[in-house]
Amino acid sequence: MPFRIRQFEKGDFETLWQIDQDCFDPQLAYSRPELAFYMRRPSAFTLVAEGAGKERPKDGARVAASKILGFIVAEKQRQNGHIITIDVIEEARRLGVGSALLASAEDRLRGNGAVAVELETAVNNEAAIRFYKQKGYFVERTVRGYYSNQMDALVMGKPLASSL
Secondary structure, three states: OOEEEEEOOHHHHHHHHHHHHHHOOOOOOOOHHHHHHHHHOOOEEEEEEEEOOOOEEEOOEEEOOOOEEEEEEEEEEOOEEEEEEEEEOHHHOOOOHHHHHHHHHHHHHHHOOOOEEEEEEEOOOHHHHHHHHHOOOEEEEEEEEEEOOOEEEEEEEEEOOOOO
């Protein structure tokens, strides 16, 4: 499935919020105001993975085949990067979309001077934990009651080696 990574555009917001709702349990998914808050933080950026399909005719009209497949919200805090969320629609999982989003965010953080990156994931999200470990992340600590004061989170980190 061909796709491209691009910068978030304002018109993407509702689609991104709906993807977040579909990707996470209601106790973990962001409300609209929460997602908007994180995306608007001064040091934050949002990247979108969009299907790079060609336009095709449908019922006599031309309909764009491009579709948002996933997104990542990240920010730089002092010398560290922070992955706020990464979401990929179900039919695009295991096709390299999440890997490309994460690599693009890490590259941007590194380019902005970050020397390491951290993220949080629910302790029971085995697929995410496996994914992040494959990408070089390691468990730093557990935060009790991180999600809605009910579910614990693992804080995972990774050094961002300079590409010099």
